[in-house]
Amino acid sequence: MKKMIFAAAMIAASAMSTAPLAQAAATITGAGATFPYPVYSQWAHDYNKETGVKLNYQSIGSGGGIKQIKAKTVDFGASDAPLKAAELDKFGLMQFPMIMGGVVPVVHIKGIKAGQLKLSASNLADIYLGKITKWNDARITANNKGLRLPAQDITVVHRSDGSGTTWIFTNYLTKISADWAKTLGNAKAVAWPVGLGGKGNEGVAAFVRKVNGSIGYVEYAYALQNHMASILLQNLNGTYVAPTSANFQAAAAGADWSHAKGYYMVLTNQPGATSWPITGASFILLYKTQAKPAQAKEVLKFYNWSYKNGAKAAEKLDYVPMPAAVADMVRATWKSVLKDKNGHAIWK
């Protein structure tokens, strides 16, 4: 009798364990950038309601995402730092942009509210280089007539972990400061000459909120949610602009994706009267030749749906959706580049 019950239990258990296997095709897996995680999970939620397909996205960081896709443990990787065309070719990968957003310098100075402090591009670079160390430095006050800045030490806050946000930020600094380009360069982590390191956007936000006289940089959504004092930053045209969705969009509008090889496009320091200078895109990485074409197709279907229906959700979360023209371009690339083992196109 006991044996019978045991056997019945075994059958039941195996039936239960095979059930999810049958549905496995309906789950797509991805890993990478933390910056687009909120919008990806919102899309995944909506998409799941409509189609029943699940997305399992691990926000482990851009570098992690690239590592995981190279190791083929996930269906797609995600990175805030685009890979160069040569590197894509080396690994047989393709990438496409999915969403855009802004990186925002925030300050914590007694009596200074959001949108009051103006920093020129070189001011920002010199602060992060450790060349400007006091808030009432003549180089800062020259741009801020009528604003009372204290004779306080500047505490610089940066990311302590490697990060796509840092990649975008240092990309901008590399473009506007020859000194920065020469001594530090553009990467997900650099040898910061000054300051404190906070782990993650939330770590930087926490340090800036705690330390009087500090400046840091975070994703726009973090600045908004934490009610942080963002600055007005001088853009390529010389105007001082505020970090707003409209200004991110302005920076993204001028981007010529059609001539960007392998969609390698960096949106920092773009021309335009209202362009926010530290804007960036986040990318999806896929293998060009797919061992599991059905699975790849599910990924494409999800992102196709997101291009079509995801704009509203993205804007609500303070991201900038990709323009329809760029989405069409990406679809064309899917068609021509993504193949199964026999060379048949996956996306038709």
Added chain:
Amino acid sequence: MKTAHNKKWGDVIFRGITLAFALGILALFAAIVGNLWHESLPSIHKFGFSFLTSDAWNPVKDDFGAYIAIVGTLVSTLLAMLIAVPISIGVALFLAELAPEWMKAPFGTAIELLAAIPSIVYGMWRLFVLAPLMSDHVQPWLAEHFGFLPFFTGPAMGIGMLTAGLVLALMILPFIASVTRDVFLMVPQNLKEAAYGMGCTTWEVVRDIMIPYGKKGIAGAVFLGMGRALGETMAITFVIGNAYHLSWSLFAPGTSIASALANEFTEADSDIYLSSLVELGLVLFLITFIVLGIAQLWLKRGNQGGGR
């Protein structure tokens, strides 16, 4: 009934199983060291011995050195020990010897509960509660009264080496205190009573009877705490400042090996970067090994002098 025979076989099997467990630990230890060594070979080849003495940490140029992280680890641990050891011995003495009977049980339990709090909770609490307190009150006071020392200069941010040392001290204090209390409780009553009978004051009993008697146990507790402080990760990551700079000032941010690993592992994208991080882990392993080894030696020597 073959009891005698069974017993013998039982012993053999039991002995075999426990031996296998013991060897398993050794094998695990060897595997960890071997793996760390293997993974850090690229970095060892590239930087050689200068990895330990170089203060560079530049992911862009792939130039790495462990010096700053080693110093940070040792300094924060030393600070923690300086603060935690006297306080926890005091706490233990009070609980074992001086506290009224009704206080002993609840206080003892409270201390053991402190030891069970996850380190990330300490880290968060430090960041949100203690860091502002440090920057607004403690550090300005230190700077005003002891600012002539190089240790207490610079902007009072509330985040940095001093705060890291404090949080570590707070975390290891309950460990040391509760073990030390148990050690003191084991001092034979008749020894103490004899001392009191000879007219010793409480202080003299503590100094001449209890501490010498419990020396080995106290040292064990201290090294247990030190082991934890050396490898502590999350609590440190929150408050040390994570900056690769060396400074005499304890107000300045620094980094430790454990916090560097916690911060950078996920995004280390070049092979040499990853390998250097693994080598950092190997260095931490060696530091812990050496410190605990010295402790063992010292305990053995101390043992001949008296005590238990």
